[in-house]
Amino acid sequence: MIVTDQDMGMRSAIEEVLVDMRHRWCMWHIMHKLATKVLNRLLRDEDFKKEFNACVWSDLLEPDEFEEEWKRVVESHGLEDFDWFNTLYEYRHFWIPAYFKDFPLGSMIRTTSILESENSFYKRFLKPRANIAKFYLNFNHAVEFQRNSRTALDYHDATVLPILATTLPFEKHASTLYTDTMFKRIQKEIVEGNDRCRVLGFSSTKFVDTYKLGDSNRKSNNELKKIPDKYCQSRWMKTPLAKAVHGEFHDDFPTRSVVDDRQTLSKQGISMFYGFLRRFEGDIELLRAFVGGVEELGNSGNPTTSAAEKR
Known part of the structure; x- marks a missing residue:
């Protein structure tokens, strides 16, 4: 799948060169142009906006149902002579979800979907006037937050038993x-x-x-x-979950309080624990040894072990 704006030259090039690629027009670009293509009275008409959005955004409509609904909306609001709407209808198989039912779209409805998601996340950590050193530190904090969130979700999926609603x-x-x-x-x-x-x-x-x-x-x-x-x-799936490929990040700067140290060590311990689990899950003997060692460590309270035993 490739998503572009409504550039006809690009459409022709994709059809000629990327012959095995599904081509889709970006919904955001189309809906953004809507404000400049319809009369002001329609922009203030809540019924029109609801009907038009329900027609073009729905992934429940079949192609014939969409075509019938499109004609109803166009005729009821007097848009039959608008060239822009006629062109959109002519190329409906490039942007209407009804014509992509055989393809898993995911976030591919709009080219801006992933970008908006990234901006929304990173702006919580990054400042526009930060120098390169602050940017580097804040970016690493953002990545560490993502890793900790993934670890928490992994733990939740591994330990929580869902409540079943049927006996099926x-x-x-x-x-x-x-x-x-x-x-x-x-x-x-x-x-x-x-x-x-x-x-x-x-x-x-x-x-x-x-x-x-x-x-x-x-x-x-x-x-x-x-x-x-x-x-x-x-x-x-719960396992194997997609794991980001990354190196370990070590924060060499001293923390400000004992609470920060405790949280940092706790996060590091959780990350290490699940890292070992993922490493050993393919070898049952190593996994048994790991679980046995953790159990023994837990039963011994605050153990004092030699260097050899730690290894």
Whole structure:
């Protein structure tokens, strides 16, 4: 997928050179131009803005449903003779979500999505008039904050047991696969599908049509026990989670208080602990030795060990 503005020369070049690339127009650029293309009375018309946004932003509409809704909005607000709207409709397959249902868009609706997210995060740490030394220190603080947040989320996903809303086997299976945030979204769909099956008179243990899943892992009675492998994408799984490739950052500057020292050491300890877990998870013997050593350390209170034992 490649996202650009509405430059026709770029569109032609992409079609000729990047033949295997899906091309999409940036929604932000299109909606930004809307204010200069419609009459002022429409810009003040809340009904028009709600109807237009519902038409062009919805990923629930099918292509024929979008085309019908677009024509209704254009005709009801007298926009049939506006060339800009006619051009947008002619190239609707470049920017309307209904024509990208076969492609996982993620954050690719707007070119500004990732940039806005980065700006929103880093401006909490960086100052526009900071010199290069302050920029370097503040940037490292921002990166350390991201690493600590990821570590906390890893710990949450590794220790928290989700509360199941149904007795369906594939809900329990999903709770063991997906991160806590993603599982809550999937669980909501499972509950809605389960309720729909009950309304239609089907057993709650039968296959839920909401997912439109394949035939894998089904029994002869159409019962689904596990989430099919093709829906187990690594981006949303508890393990292995995507890990940033980075070196260790050592803060050589003295901290101002004992509380700061304690927090720094605590964060360092958590980071080291999960780092060792990730290193040893592929070797069961090393993992057993690591867990045994941690358990022994915990049972011994404040141990005094020799250099050899520490190694």
